[in-house]
Amino acid sequence: MNHDSLKIPQATAKRLPLYYRFIQNLHSSGKQRVSSAELSEAVKVDSATIRRDFSYFGALGKKGYGYNVSYLLSFFRKTLDQDEVTNVALIGVGNLGTAFLNYNFMKNNNTKIQVAFDVDQEKVGTVIGDVPIYHLDDLEKILKVKDVPVAILTVPSAAAQRITDRLASCSIKGVLNFTPARLNVPTSIRVHHIDLAVELQSLVYFLKHYPEAVDEKSE
């Protein structure tokens, strides 16, 4: 993100990709303006939150007009650095890792998995979804010559911290952690944690105990 966006609250920043995806769809369908009510309905964020979020980046909708779609699109593209591809490394080419290698992240955002690492000799040296798989022993050597600021961790949780320590000594600035392990990192690194099993369990719990659906994003 560029420096202007640093003033945006983190909760707002987290919603930017969501807004961006929807605005992209609107733009490709030829729509020129959108109201906060329409946006709210589509992205399931209440319209007061949308108006507050948008006020941070100077997009002031006019009553009865809404927001200009082209303006929003160029703002989001710039803020999310969408004109530049961000390279990503994936560590752990198991079931989940393999699915990510085959998934086209470029479809919706400008991130691309460039390299993958594993310790399994059967996987090392192969290519999945155009992505070459190297041995973890070569992690530092490969990352040194590639511009890769982000890593996805899909290894067994027991291996996660040690690998993260090594990533921290490379150029990695952000880790998307799909392992259940809670990672310790220096302040120079940001970790986002996605535990699919916990998310699923939490959904099941909410279905049981809060049967009246309230979308979490609108809270």
Ligand code: ATP
């Ligand atoms: P699979 O069926 O291929 O084993 P999985 O997702 O069920 O997939 P996991 O045991 O979670 O298997 O391992 C995920 C991947 O991480 C595997 O490809 C494994 O070889 C790899 N792996 C295990 N330990 C390490 C490590 N220390 N560094 C890098 N990769 C590792």
